[in-house]
Each structure stands twice: as structure tokens, then as C-alpha cells.
Amino acid sequence: MSQSRARAARRQSPPPRRRAPRIVRAAGPADLLRHIPDLLPAEPEDSLVLVLFAGGPGTVSRTVGAMRVDLLHTEDPAPLRAWSASLLGRALLVEGVTGVAAAAYTPDAFAPSGRPPAAAQLRAVCRQAERMGLEVQGRFVVAADGWGSLDDPELPRGGHPLALLEPDGPRPARRRGVVARPARAPEDEHERFLAQYVDWWQRPEGPGGVLHGVTLGERSAPRPAACPAAPSDPPGPEAEPSAMDRYRYGGDLDRLVELIEGVLAPHEDTDRPCACRALLLALVERQGLIPMLLGQVGWGPAFGRELWTAFAAPAGRERTGERLRAALGGSRFRRPDRDRVDAAVAALQEVAAHIDLPRHGAAVDEALAWLHWACGASSTAGALAERALRQHADRDLAPMLLDRVRRGVLPDWAYREDPSRPDPFDALLTPPRTGGPVRGGSRS
Incomplete structure (x- = not known):
């Protein structure tokens, strides 16, 4: 997908849905x-x-x-x-x-x-x-x-x-603010999840094929419509790639965007563990991929196409990189979609129940830390970032988040509805522009 097509898709994409406000009248x-x-x-x-x-x-x-x-x-x-x-x-x-x-x-x-x-x-x-x-x-x-x-x-x-x-009725279940690890999944689910994780690096539409050009053959088995990440048949003997196929960018980026959207789609309990959870672990584990994943989670498939396109094709990468830094750094960028963030938190909590390795736990906790910080849950984000670094000290995003938490820095969208728009007070604080230096000495 070209940069021009990515920009066109971004312009045409609708703004993120806003949650309807809940009206509560406090009598005292x-x-x-x-x-x-x-x-x-x-x-x-x-x-x-x-x-x-x-x-x-x-x-x-x-x-x-x-x-x-x-x-x-x-x-x-x-x-x-x-x-x-x-x-x-x-x-x-x-x-x-x-x-x-x-x-x-x-x-x-x-x-x-x-x-x-x-x-x-x-x-x-x-x-x-x-x-x-x-x-x-x-x-x-x-x-x-x-x-x-x-x-x-x-x-x-x-x-x-x-x-x-005490509340009049049961409070809705909290989807954030959970630092304790979920209970470990049953052994059969655990083994199936690890097999799916390995399988993703062999599938053409997985991170290995789409992002690293390591294609191990096409698969023709149909996938259920409920989730585009449903596993397919293993590759046959003809799957051995040529050297040109192995080291070229050319995977279907739209397919990757679709798979990530499938991660956020509602899942039935009978789907566990869905193969898309293993894909989620494969993406958050890689330091260079987690920013693009979080960008798509927070701001939708159009922004995701822009990010993955810039990753695979250097043209226009600098401008997209600036937008990604503004988004993940919480500066002048529009507010992320809370429903998508909640869905990602739930999916990552499910992933956490299927992993054992410290490096996998660190990757999941780092992603959870940013999602909590983006929603204003600074204390929870700090606890998750600290736990990520205890498991794997070489993570890149967790130290940045921990520094912001310790300095009390929240994203700009925690304070303003749309930080990407100019603040009218900025004009009052900006010195007026002059026509240039005064010639002929100073004026009194």
C-alpha cells in the first residue's frame, strides 16, 4: 500500500466513536x-x-x-x-x-x-x-x-x-486497574497457544512473512469468518522459499491490519485460545513492532495502515514516525478510542494466562502499561512498567512510561478533548511576530 493511499485512507476514515456520557445526579x-x-x-x-x-x-x-x-x-x-x-x-x-x-x-x-x-x-x-x-x-x-x-x-x-x-446495584466489571496476573490457563490450552505462537512466524500473513519477508509458503485452507486469525493447515513440502522470497518486503499489509482488527473483535469463550492471541504476543514481543501495534489499537485501522506501510517502505517514514511519536508520547494528538483500548487490555490479559517466559511477560506488561497510561491510570501503568523491567531490563517503552509516571506526566488528551487542535490560550502566550529587526538604531 503506497503512502498516498495511506494518507487518503486516513483523511477518509471517520473520527473515533465517542462514548455516550452517563448522566448521574448527585443529591448530596x-x-x-x-x-x-x-x-x-x-x-x-x-x-x-x-x-x-x-x-x-x-x-x-x-x-x-x-x-x-x-x-x-x-x-x-x-x-x-x-x-x-x-x-x-x-x-x-x-x-x-x-x-x-x-x-x-x-x-x-x-x-x-x-x-x-x-x-x-x-x-x-x-x-x-x-x-x-x-x-x-x-x-x-x-x-x-x-x-x-x-x-x-x-x-x-x-x-x-x-x-x-454502597452502590444501589452491582458495579460494572473493571477492565483496567488490574495488576495481578490472571490464573494460568489449563495445560492443553497452554500447549495449543505455544504451538500457535510458533506457527505465526511460519505463516505468510504473520509477522515473519508480512514484515520480515520470511515467507514459508502459501496456505489455501479457508478460515472462519468469525476471526481472520483462525489457524490453517501446516505448510507442505513445497513451502521452502527461494532466497529472493525469504528476504523481500512484499507481504500483504492490509492482511496484517485485518488480523489486528480481529484481535479486538468480540470472542466467545469457546474460541479460547484463539490464534489471534498468539499473534498478539508475537507482535508485542518485538521491540520494533509494538509501537505500530499500539498505534493501530489506539487510533484504528487507517492509522495502522499508515504505520505498517511506513515500516515496510521507507518512503514517507519520517513524517509517519513523527506522528507515531506524538501519539505514543501523549502530545498533541487526538484521544485514542477507549473501546479499542479496553478490548486490547482484555486480549492481553488472556495472553498473560498462557505464557511462562519472563521475556514474554515483560512484553505483555509493557503493552498493558501504555494502554493504562493512555487512559489516565498512571499508578497502574507505573506498576506494570516496573514489573516489565524486572522481568526483562532491555525493554524500550517501559522506561519511558516509568519516567512519565514518576514525573506525574499524563497524555495531553487527559486534559483536553482534542489536543491536536490549537489551544486558544496559546496565542495569548506567544510573543507577537514583528516585521524584522529595527534599522537605524534602537527606538525609545
Whole structure:
């Protein structure tokens, strides 16, 4: 596929689907706290959560998201001020935010005197929010033995019962925020998965054929329509390639894009392990291939065709490389499709149940780390990146992610709906352009 065709496909591809907003009306503090876990990728524990609100004077405020950080365990004013300033500085980057509510989740209990735990941290954060011009809409603590508001003059000693914060119904299963490894697959599935993994490097449409030109013969057996990665018959004696076939680029890149889309398609339990899971491992294991895979997962088949085309044909590679760095680095690039990211997380968790080698575990954890970071789950991303590097220290993407997590850097799309569009405030911060140097001396 030529670069011109890839650009045309990118221009014609529809924008990623946006999830319909879930409308929740909070009638009071208990209602708000009951819904905070639904705004986060994982249950908040030993954390401080900022619920971000948008709304002008005389309008009803609505939530635009939530931010979670580890709770700072000190009451020393100096580190509390620095911590609060850093946290609120990130909150101000969110497009349209006008107010916040702060909630501390702590394993500590209320003091015998009735003083709520984490009160110093809440006061420091809310004072900083007011200094920055944000309206503080609540200061809450959820402790081991009760919950309450620092602004409630009638807060009972020991707080309100935690039962008041229980959801009305079962919460939806969380598809992110899982760091523990899944249970190991049954032995027969495990062996079948490893055989499929080896098979992918022998198939013409696999990474070996499409990307490295190592073609081991064509296969004519039909594949079920449910998943394009369904295994086919083994190669026959005529499969031995010529030297020209072995070392040429010329595989069907559209076929590879189709296979990756099959990874993200819904699968029945009876399909496990589908051969596309083995292909997923083959791609994330290779340092040079995981960026293209993540790019297609996040931004769709049109962007995937552009990336794989640039990989196989050097023409136009520099421009595509810049776009890929902007996408994976979380800079001025449009937001990835969350449904596709969720599907990839589920597929990688299934892969993790079928592998034993540390290098395979590191590759899967590295991919999971980026997918979590792209969704704003920074703490989970950091834990996964650390685990990847413990298993295999030579991974390339994990150190970059870990550095961003430790510096508190999230993708630009965590703060703005579409970072690829110019921010109107940038014009205010950019010095005006002049017509050139003044001739004939300085002007006073």
C-alpha cells in the first residue's frame, strides 16, 4: 500500500466513536462519594481524589472527570504546599474546569476526639484550589470506620456509616486497574497457544512473512469468518522459499491490519485460545513492532495502515514516525478510542494466562502499561512498567512510561478533548511576530 493511499485512507476514515456520557445526579455528599469509584479506573485506596467540575455562574455544575494520586502521609506544611500545588496545577490543565471536590480515602480511623483522618491534606489541597481561582465544592474523607465532610458542623463522632456509600446495584466489571496476573490457563490450552505462537512466524500473513519477508509458503485452507486469525493447515513440502522470497518486503499489509482488527473483535469463550492471541504476543514481543501495534489499537485501522506501510517502505517514514511519536508520547494528538483500548487490555490479559517466559511477560506488561497510561491510570501503568523491567531490563517503552509516571506526566488528551487542535490560550502566550529587526538604531 503506497503512502498516498495511506494518507487518503486516513483523511477518509471517520473520527473515533465517542462514548455516550452517563448522566448521574448527585443529591448530596453521599451520592457524590457513591459515584466517585465509577469515575476512576480502579478503587481508590490510600488516595486523594479530585472530582473536577465545569460550569459558569448560574449554571448547574457537571463533572468532567476525576484525578487520583497517592495520599501524602505528612502534616508538615512545606511538603503539603508543594504537593497541593503540583496536583492543582495538573487539574487546571483540564479543559473547562471551574471547581473541584476533594475526597481522601484512607485506611486510618477517626480519632477518639472525632477528628477526621487526612484533614490536613484536604485543607492544604482546598486552600491551594481557592488560591488558583477554583470553587471548592466539598471536602470529604472516607476512613476505615466511617465517612464525613469537613464542612459538616453536625458530623457525628466517628463519621457516618460506610454502608451509606454502597452502590444501589452491582458495579460494572473493571477492565483496567488490574495488576495481578490472571490464573494460568489449563495445560492443553497452554500447549495449543505455544504451538500457535510458533506457527505465526511460519505463516505468510504473520509477522515473519508480512514484515520480515520470511515467507514459508502459501496456505489455501479457508478460515472462519468469525476471526481472520483462525489457524490453517501446516505448510507442505513445497513451502521452502527461494532466497529472493525469504528476504523481500512484499507481504500483504492490509492482511496484517485485518488480523489486528480481529484481535479486538468480540470472542466467545469457546474460541479460547484463539490464534489471534498468539499473534498478539508475537507482535508485542518485538521491540520494533509494538509501537505500530499500539498505534493501530489506539487510533484504528487507517492509522495502522499508515504505520505498517511506513515500516515496510521507507518512503514517507519520517513524517509517519513523527506522528507515531506524538501519539505514543501523549502530545498533541487526538484521544485514542477507549473501546479499542479496553478490548486490547482484555486480549492481553488472556495472553498473560498462557505464557511462562519472563521475556514474554515483560512484553505483555509493557503493552498493558501504555494502554493504562493512555487512559489516565498512571499508578497502574507505573506498576506494570516496573514489573516489565524486572522481568526483562532491555525493554524500550517501559522506561519511558516509568519516567512519565514518576514525573506525574499524563497524555495531553487527559486534559483536553482534542489536543491536536490549537489551544486558544496559546496565542495569548506567544510573543507577537514583528516585521524584522529595527534599522537605524534602537527606538525609545
